[in-house]
Amino acid sequence: MEPRISVDFGGNFWPAPVNLISVGVEKPNIFTLGIIGAPCSKPPMVTISPRPQRYSYQLLKEVGQFVINFPTADMIDEMYFCGTRSGRNVDKWEACGFTPVKGQVVDVPLIAECPVNVECLVEQEISFKHPDGREGSHVCIIGRIVHLNCHERYFIDGQLQWDLIDLIFRTRPGTWRALGPVLGYDPRKHLPDDPRLAAQRVNERTAGLASHYDPEAE
Numbered sequence: 001m002e003p004r005i006s007v008d009f010g011g012n013f014w015p016a017p018v019n020l021i022s023v024g025v026e027k028p029n030i031f032t033l034g035i036i037g038a039p040c041s042k043p044p045m046v047t048i049s050p051r052p053q054r055y056s057y058q059l060l061k062e063v064g065q066f067v068i069n070f071p072t073a074d075m076i077d078e079m080y081f082c083g084t085r086s087g088r089n090v091d092k093w094e095a096c097g098f099t100p101v102k103g104q105v106v107d108v109p110l111i112a113e114c115p116v117n118v119e120c121l122v123e124q125e126i127s128f129k130h131p132d133g134r135e136g137s138h139v140c141i142i143g144r145i146v147h148l149n150c151h152e153r154y155f156i157d158g159q160l161q162w163d164l165i166d167l168i169f170r171t172r173p174g175t176w177r178a179l180g181p182v183l184g185y186d187p188r189k190h191l192p193d194d195p196r197l198a199a200q201r202v203n204e205r206t207a208g209l210a211s212h213y214d215p216e217a218e
């Protein structure tokens with residue numbers, strides 16, 4: 001049996017698609033978020049975990065709404081910028097060349113350049129404590145999804161096709177990766193009819209992405 005080693009858990013999270021969260025209405029802002037959770041599908045709910053000292057957290061609390069915007073591989077610089085600079089000092093919309101667009105339900109703007117936008121209302125907040133009573137680093141915001149839209153080209157066979165989107169995954173801290181090849185299909189579900197969704201096509205796209213990625217360029 002493979003020997004197992006205990007790992008210090010703090011901050012050592014698993015790979016997940018990185019998101020840009022838009023918050024605020026009068027002077028909207030954006031911050032990068034590493035992991036969103038999907039705690040319930042019916043009704044559809046999400047979780048995000050901001051640190052309470054963030055400028056974005058103030059805006060979240062003031063407005064009670066947020067939008068999850070999924071950036072693509074060509075937006076790594078913008079994703080990094082929004083995750084390392086504060087909206088207290090810089091207009092991230094302008095700096096990143098992002099276009100704010102009015103949502104269907106919420107007043108917080110969507111990022112037009114992101115292929116998927118998820119409009120959410122803040123439903124609940126959970127805070128955490130260490131065993132000795134100190135406050136935890138992050139709070140958990142539970143959001144109710146009130147609208148989801150995507151760029152037209154990703155809507156195929158009546159569904160949003162996530163595996164056609166060049167999402168940015170964070171693996172090791174500070175390492176970004178593309179979605180990998182299709183490994184198989186669940187035989188209980190319909191195989192996709194549309195050739196754009198066939199495994200070979202998706203694999204070709206992601207292989208192309210990987211070969212264009214130049215770690216020396218960062």
Ligand SMILES: Cc1cc2nc3c(=O)[nH]c(=O)nc-3n(C[C@H](O)[C@H](O)[C@H](O)COP(=O)(O)O)c2cc1C
Pocket residue numbers: 018029030031032033034035049050051054055056057079080082083084085086087088138170
């Ligand atoms: C990949 C990545 C993931 C991040 N995930 C989180 C997160 O889950 N929660 C959080 O509070 N900050 C997270 N951050 C940090 C914030 O995005 C960052 O502190 C940002 O500058 C806050 O902006 P603001 O001051 O305008 O609110 C992340 C940053 C990066 C680059």
